[in-house]
Every structure is written in structure tokens, then in C-alpha cells.
Amino acid sequence: MKINVRRVAKLANLPLSSEEEKKFEKQLEETLEYIESLNEIDTSKTLPADNVTSLQNITREDEVKPSLSQEEALKNAKSVYKGFFRVKGILRNE
Amino acid sequence: MNNLNNLTAKQAREGLKEKKFSSLELTKACLERIKKTDNKLNSFVTVGEEEAFENARRSDNLISGKEDKPLLGIPIAVKDNFSTKGIRTTASSKVLDNYIPPFDSTVVRKLKEAGAVIIGKTNMDAWAHGSSTETSDYGTTKNPWNTQRLPGGSSGGSAAAVAADQCVVAIGSETAGSIRQPASWCGVVGLKPTYGRVSRYGVVAMGSSLDSPGPITKTVEDSSLILKVLAGKDDLDATTSPLPAGDYTESLMANIKNLKIGVSSEYFIEGIDKEVESAIKKAIKKLEGLGARIENIKLFDPNYAIDVYTIIQRSEVSSNLARYDAIRYGFGRDRFGDEAKRRIMLGTYALSSGYYDQYYKKAQKVRTIIIDDFKKAFDKVDVIVAPTSPSLALPIGASKESTMFGELSDVLVEPSSIAGLSGINIPVGFSRSNLPIGMQIIGPQFAEEIVLQTAFTYEQETLSEAWRNLKPKL
Amino acid sequence: MKYESVIGLEVHVELKTKSKMFCGCSVDYFGKEPNTLTCPVCLGLPGALPYPNKKAIEWCIKLGLSLNCEIPLSSKFDRKNYFYPDLPKGYQISQYDEPFCRNGSVKLSSGKKIGIRRVHMEEDTGKLTHTTIDGEKATLIDFNRSGVPLVEIVTEPDFRTSEEVIEYLKKLQQLVRHLSISNADMEKGDMRLEPNISLRKAGLKVLPKYKVEVKNINSFKFVEKAIDYELKRQEEILEKGETPAQETRGFVEESSSTVSQRTKEEASDYRYFPEPDIPPFVWKKEYIDKLKVELPELPDEKTVRLSETYSLPFVSAATIVRDPNLDKIFEETARIGQGSFGIAPIDTANAIINRRVNIENKNPNEIAEQISSARVKSQISDKELTRIIEKVLATNKKALEDFQKGKEEAIMFLIGQVLKETKGKATADKVKASLLAKIK
Secondary structure, three states: OOOOHHHHHHHOOOOOOHHHHHHHHHHHHHHHHHHHHHHHOOOOOOOOOOOOOOOOOOOEOOOOOOOEOHHHHHOOOOOEEOOEEEEEOOOOOO | OOOHHHOOHHHHHHHHHOOOOOHHHHHHHHHHHHHHHHHHHOOEEEEOHHHHHHHHHHHHHHHHOOOOOOOOOOEEEEEOOEOEOOEOOOOOOHHHOOOOOOOOOHHHHHHHHOOOEEEEEEOOOHHHOOOOOOOOOOOOOOEOOEOOEOOOOOOHHHHHHHHOOOOOEEEEEEOOOOOHHHHHHHOOEEEEOOOOOEOOOOEOOOOOOOOEEEEEEOOHHHHHHHHHHHEOOEOOEOOOOOOOOOOOOOOOOOOOOOOEEEEEHHHOOOOOOHHHHHHHHHHHHHHHHOOOEEEEEOOOOHHHHHHHHHHHHHHHHHHHHHHOOOOOOOOOHHHOOHHHHHHHHHHHHHHOOOOOHHHHHHHHHHHHHHHHHHHHHHHHOOEEEEEOOOOOOOEOOHHHHOOOHHHHHOOOOHHHHHOOOEEEEEEEEEOOOOOEEEEEEEEOOOOHHHHHHHHHHHHHHOOOOHHHHOOOOO | OOEEEEEEEEEEEEOOOOEOOOOOOEOOOOOOOOOOOEOOOOOOOOOOOOOOEHHHHHHHHHHHHHOOOEOOOEEOOEEEEOOOOOOOOOEEEEOOOOOOEEEEEEEOOOOOEEEEEEEEEEEOOOEEEEEEEOOEEEEEEEHHHOOOEEEEEEEOOOEOOHHHHHHHHHHHHHHHHHOOOOOOOOOOOOEEEEEEEEEEEOOOOOOOOOOEEEEOEOOHHHHHHHHHHHHHHHHHHHHOOOOOOOEEEEEEOOOOEEEEEEEHHHHOOOOOEEOOOOOOEEOOHHHHHHHHHHOOOOHHHHHHHHHHHOOOOHHHHHHHHHOHHHHHHHHHHHHHHHHHHOOOHHHHHHHHHOOOOOOOOOOHHHHHHHHHHHHHHOOOOHHHHHHHHHHHHHHOHHHHHHHHHOOOHHHHHHHHHHHHHHOOOOOHHHHHHHHHHHHO
16 A cells, blocks of 8 residues: 555645655555554444544534633734734735 | 652642641642652653742632632642643644643633642643653653653653652543553553543644543542542533533442453453563452452454554544644644654545545444444443553653554553543552553443442552552652 | 536525634624634634534524425534635534535526535634735734634536526525525625536536636626636637636636636545534434424515515515515504505505605504605695696796607606695606696
């Protein structure tokens, strides 16, 4: 099972050098080999366990609660401008 | 020079109430101990002296005013993945090196409301990705019993801090073994509550369908005391149970007559440390001697749980770690360590188009099989007893030997974590090399009372055993 | 026609609940200072968890019911994973394979049915503003909008013309306003639209192998322009024997054209998986039935009923139903008008539609009274009216001549003069009719 590390790293927004790509390819292949044994188990009649709690229909009432102040919201950011979070200009791309 | 930091929470509560000492003295004793021992152990990422003293003084005022709260004046250490308002929270990763949360996690809020004095944030495997605490970006924590050895993980800092009496009690979190396994390697009591029993709100997310915050303590009674404070539905966590919390302290008594205990040979896996095996078997005999009925049961091969856990956890991790983009907080994704990067990538791969059915969906199906397997077992028995870890505390550096180190070390605790069950580790003795050996007791969902009671009974019965007087040489 | 358009629509509607979809922050973000309506949840801080808004879900289901959808008895939220600065968690909580509503339909005035594939819930993203600061290009982010509840309505590719699209949009807008779940204002952004446009050879039944998504259409007047431009552009490519690229394009207002933004393929692989932080939903049939009963009478049904019950022209009934202010008071006012003042419902309708009476902050009683007194005022005897008309004609000989010569505007002048003399006691149409009768 050949894993395309470059493609996966791009999907995962992880900047990798080409050495890292090679290193991780080997390590990830190891892990994949390991989990192959799952295929030995017959799950043709089993449903996926989407939820281990058996809870259902958990919702809350439509009530307003206090928000953080602007200062608190911005406090940990490395770049802010007039109340906004600021990043390098991105191309007009929706 | 007092040894107040050696007290259990129960003893400390009594002493504070009887005015034998103050919370300030107790807190000072812990902080002194940290000053003297933490350059050797590295249990803490952040120590908050100022706030701790302030809170201790406040507690003392309340105590003299005859105010009583369950943890009033008790110094407590909190794993660094729990958000603490105004106090740096890093999850032991350099990505969050300067992150200061504007809010408290629900667990921390409840501890504060119960009067606890938070003295610091403990070291962990970065992002909770591990079973050694070696993957921390702030250096590894050492096992207090032998500083050439690992404390286990990912709550290694909390387990070491309790074992070394750097605090009275500590809080950890378990996704698959991260409370029980370090508790086992450090010789302390570690309780993983049922998933959904304690709120995850404010805990840096690792495996969303698995993460369970819980106490790491010196005694079983302390464990029940903390659980009582933390358990309950949270309006901020939709996965918490509306079932009322049990009264874990009141129901604690040393009686397991006719309790049906399941023992599965699958959990004495090939390659298990011989001393661990014999110690647990002896302990099981003791339980039998106390009136319990031991039944041999067959459980689903725990090795498959490794595969299930690996896939589900890494898939959830790959999504949970997506928010670290250095825009609103933290540093860039290049600061992720290798382990985090590997897990993110494997998770991304397992969820990606073309692979989802074969990996993620398949793993969730086998998860159902594991859940049903336990349900079947608990039709026959009340609790299951097994070794917590197949080995003693391993040497520093051991985790670097395999990319699957964590999952392999946690093979005996992964199945119960995957099924969202409750489990506790209690120390049962030491190896010839003076390393702690731990035993786990697993119960069905929301059966913490039986689990605690079984643990308490064993603990009380073995109070006079010689090894109970041992203390780490630091 | 050589080619046939194949158009499907994705419309996003912002719900006007009080709080956000997964947290208690207020949704009232319009005009507020940036980043003042956020919390750990909608800001994506470490450890924050989502908690679904009950009202938002109910409103989504009600909208689905109003669109004739099936409401599956089990449903869930899923994570849609992708990276973008306006998406704080690095994933959006949305719905993938188990939406709240599916398989509905909407009938257009032509009788044609538009299939509604699904109606589901998701959360809105933050807002980006692209700007230059001290010569450097920068993007500013405001998370006030992050987490606001959005309902997404996806149609089958059943549209063939931009007129059909516009009619559907207007109906949808009217529906959500009628249900009071959204203001659905395209200019304000609480209703957003993305058409998927492609062409196939006329007569073919298979779907074209490509489709182009168009974004950034901010008002009804641009919908037609965007679609028509796109259809023309694609036709030119097809005529060359090539296939248009599958991509996302943005509408440019200034030139009424579309420009390429990114290829749609790259954007895929959202790695959807069930949201582990939110337990699934399992509805009882009784609950869905209860929601159905709570639905107000829907616009189309109501229009027909008003028209039939009150003998109104269809257009008048539709006008009333379309305007919440008129819709609110019409029936009661008509009843009182008829019962207490002998006013025919059609006259009540005309009075309020033409704003001949003030309905703002007035109850039906007050409005009916106003209509009645307005009518009394216009009771002028035929004899008196004739006298005034003769007077006006006598003193405005030139205007009379002009009209008789064929100048139509002259009649308006004469009507005005007569109305002045009657001091508001006659209605314009009555005057016009009488004048014409006299001078023809």
C-alpha cells in the first residue's frame, strides 16, 4: 500500500521538506501494515459504532449567553488590526 | 520542614478542618517539594506560585469562617491539556507555547468551585499523543521510582507528581490508557471514568469519542472524592450523560462478597513481563480470598483493539488539530513534533476519499464488535480484572523504538477505552527492580461505584503490606 | 435551440434565531464591532465543543416540510474538513449523508416541478475583508458571523432558464419570510445563491460531464446577468468542440461576467465523518407530525384561499400574501369592514394594497374604520359632480380642446381640476369616468 505522503501532507496543511516526506513515508507504511490485520475480521453484519454514548437528540434552548470581549478574543493572536485578526493578503478566492 | 505534602486528600481535609495546619502551609509544602525535586523529575510545565498562595490564603479564610467545600484548600496539579483561565496551557507542545486561555475548562471550574488550590500544570506527551511523556516538547518526565525510567503517558507528569508527593492529588485524561498506564508505572491510583461521565469542555481535544478526564491520586478514597466533584452533565458538552452522578464516597466500603470477577487469559498476552503476570495472579487470588467469585471469561483479542484505536484516534486527531493555524492563537504548524505530524497524516489518509470505508468505517464496525463483546461479558460478571500494562516502566528512549509504541504499550487498556467503559489502576506491589506493578479493574458504563468498591476493598486489605511504606528516593 | 441549459441551485439562508448554531453568542452581527460576538466555541479555541441549537433545527425541518420534503427519522451532523482562514476549527460542522430533509419539490407558475434534493443545516464562517495596509496586502478576519445557523437548500438540476431560477428564488425568499425564520435579504447576505450551470445537446437526457459553480451573486438583478453570461460563454466553448472546465467562477458586477477562481476538483476530499461531539438525532413520527401541524398556512395555499373566499383577483391575493404587513391584518380587517361597515372585501383589499389608509401600528378595527370614513368622504352626489365638471370644463376650454384634438395628458389635468373642486369627496376613477362620459 503506497501512501502518497505529499498529497496527504497537502490535505493536512502540513509543510514538509522532501527529507521529511521520505522519512514519514516509511513510518506511515509501517503503521498501515500493522493495521491491515483488521481485514481478518468479518464485519458484514455489523453497523459502525457512530456513538459510544447511546445519547440522542441533545440540543439546547435558543438563548443568548455573554460573549468574550473583543480584547479577550484577540489576546492570543500574533497579528491584529483595528479589532480584526490579520493575515497576509490572500487572493480573492471564495 | 514538614511533610504535609505526603498527606492524602482525605487526611489533608481532616487536618485543615481540625486546624492542625493551614492550606497555606500545605500548599507551601508542595511547592517546596516541587522546587527540590522537579529539576530531576520535570513533572511540571508551569508552576503558579503566586496564584496558589493567593488561593490558599483565601481557602484559609473560608475554613476559619466554617465554610466547607469538598476540596477546600487542597493543592492539586492539572494536566496541561486542561484550559485554565489566565494560566498558560500548552498540551506540552511548542505550538501552544504562549497560549493563555480566556476561559476555564469545566473540570477546572468545578475544582475551583470545590475550593481546590491549583498549583501547576503537569507535563504530558505533546497533544496526549503517547504512552511515555517522552514526546513532550518540554522534555520527558522521569519516573520518581527510578529516574532512568519513563513514568508512562500521556498523563505522566500528573502520575509522577502524585507519586513524588509534589501535590496531594492530580487530574489527568485518558483516551486509551493515558491515566491507567502512567498510574501503573508510577504506583498510584488512576481512574478513567466512563466516557461522558466527566465533561471534556476545555480539554484540548485528542480523540473526541474517547477522551475521558479523571483523577490520579494516592488512594482509592481520594479518587472517589474527586470523581464526586467532577461527575455530571455539562451544558457545554453534548456528550455528557444526564444520568445523575453516583455518590462515590458514601458507597465506598470494603466488601466484595459474591462479586463476580471476570478474568480473561487473552489479557495475559504473549510477552507479558513475568513479574507482572505473577503479581496480578496473586492479587486475583487475594480477591478470591475476600469473597469474590473468579470466573474465566473469553474476551475479544485485545490486539485487534490496537488497530481500531489507531485508526479512529488518528482520524479524530487529524481533524481536531486542524484549528492550529496560528491565526487566532499559537504558532505555526511547522512546530508540530514528528509524532503529531505522523498521526495527523495517518488520520487524514484514513478519512480520505477512497480509503474511508476500508479504514475509518471498518474500524468503527469492529468497535461495535468490541462494545458488544464487553456487554456480553458483563452479563456474566460484575467487573473484569487484568494487568494494566504488559510491562514495568520502560527505560527512557524506549518510545523512540517503534512508531506504534503507544498503541502497543496500551494494548490491555485500549479495548475498554474504545468501548467507553470505566476502569481504575491500583498498585499491587513492586518488582524485584523496585518498579511499581499495577492492576486494573474494569466495569460496565456508569458502574464507577462497583469499580471503586472493588479497588477500595483490595487496597484496604493490603494496607499493611510492606511495600506500602516505600517512598521514591529523590 | 441546439443546446439545453442544465441548472441546479444551492441556496444558503441565514436563520434569525437569537443565538448561534452551536453556542450562545448572539447572531445579531450586522453593524457590530469586529470580534465582539465570539466565544471559545465559535472562535475555535482549543477544547471548545459544539452544542446544537434546538430552534434552528426545528426551523430547518419546518422549511423542509414546507418544501414537501421527506423528513428521515434519523439524522446527524458531520465534519467537513478543509483549511481556510475564515474557518476557525479547520472544519465546518455540516451534514453529509443524513440531512434533516430530502426529496422535496416546488411548483413554478408554469406548473413545472423543481426537485429539492436536500435541505440541511450547517454553520456559517467568519468574514474576510481584503485590503492594503501601509502598502502591504492584508486580509482581515471577523468571526462575529462564525457559527451563525445556515440552512442549505439544494435543488436537482431542473432549471432551464434564468426566469425559472428567479421565480424559484423569489418563492423561496417569500417562504422563509412567511415562516419568519429568516429575513432572506440578498444584499445583506442572509440569502446566498450558487447556481451550478452546464449545457447539453438539446434532447439528451444524461447530465453533462461538467458543471460550473458561480459564486458572488449578490442581488436578484445579477442572477439573470450571471446565468446568461455563463450560458453564452459555455456555448462558445462547446461550439469549438471543447468541454468547459469543471470549476468555480466568480461573478464580476462591473462587467456582468464570470471569472475562474479555482478548479472544483482540487477543493473536494472534505474527508467527511460523523461529528463525534454531537450525538445523532432520532425523531419520533409524532414529533414530525407536530411540527407539520405548527406550520402556518403556506403562501401558495393562502393565496388561493384568499382569492376564492374573498372574491379577490389572484394578483391582489398574491400581493397581500407576499407582504407580511398586509398579510397580518387583511382577513380580520375584511371581516370587520364587511360586518360593521358594509365594505366589500375587494374594496378593503384595494384600500390597503394601494396604501390609501395608514396601516402602520393600527389594528384591524382602526383600519376598517379608516377605510369606511374614506368612503363616506367620497360620497358625492352625481348631481353635484356633474355641476362641478361643467364648471371646470367651462373654465378650461383650452384643455378640453386639446383632449378632443387627441392629447391624452389633457384629461389628467382636467381630472385634477375636478378633484380640487370636489375637495376629496370624489374618487379619481369616478371623476375620470364621468368626465369621459361627458366629453366624448
